[in-house]
Amino acid sequence: MKLIQKIASKQTYTVRNAVLRHGKPIESCRFDGDDLETTTHFGLVVAKNIIGIVSIFQHKSDIFVVGNQYQIRGMAVLEDFQQKGFGRELILYCEKYILTKNGNLIWFNARENAVKFYEKLGYTKQGNPFIIDGIGSHYVMYKMLT
Template sequence: MNIIKEITTQETFLVRNLVLRPGKPVETCFFEGDNFTDTKHFGLFKDRKIIGVISIYKNKNVIFIDPNQYQIRGMAVLKEFQERGYGKLLVKHCENYLKNNNTTLVWFNARETAIPFYEKLGYTKNGFPFVITDVGIHFLMFKNL
């Protein structure tokens, strides 16, 4: 059985480290804003084992005029569970949570390899690719809720 529930910052680190920061110290998995009161972390559990994580941050991107925006960060599913719809479940869970909390826009910096995944979920690229040091090429993506 699959369950998505709110988790702590520290609980995100196992999946973040293995998927987003492989071979790097666990300290690189802590993101600015992780412990803010408006930040929420969600974990996807399969048979009581955490297999995916996603975090949302109340963070205004000046490119967008919407007053109530959130940023997604740290979305990751363990490699052996990828391409089974679990990432979609996590993103949709956050979208529903944000809609219920009157958020009008969600945005994030997506890795180049993840663009097709997010486009299938209705997200749009904005602007040109850019590099995040030690991580790779990214695109700004967004969706009006």
């Protein structure tokens, strides 16, 4: 059985560590804003195990002029479950959730190797690539929802 459900920020750490912060201390998996009331975390659960996660922050980027913006952070699926459509399910779930919050725009910093995945879901690159120290090359990507 598979389901997407709200989870606590600390429940994201194991997947964040395995996929996004591999080899780094577990403390590096805590993001600023994780525990704000306006932040929501979702876990994709298969056989009672969290195999994918995504966090949604109500956070405005100065790049965009649209009012009600949400940032996706920490989107990750464990390696054994990648290429099976789970990441797509998580992103589509986020889009529906953000629409219920009257969100106009989703934006995030995408790793360069994930850009094609997001483009297939209708996201667009904004600007030039940039480096996040210790992590690598990223692009800002976005999608208008309304």
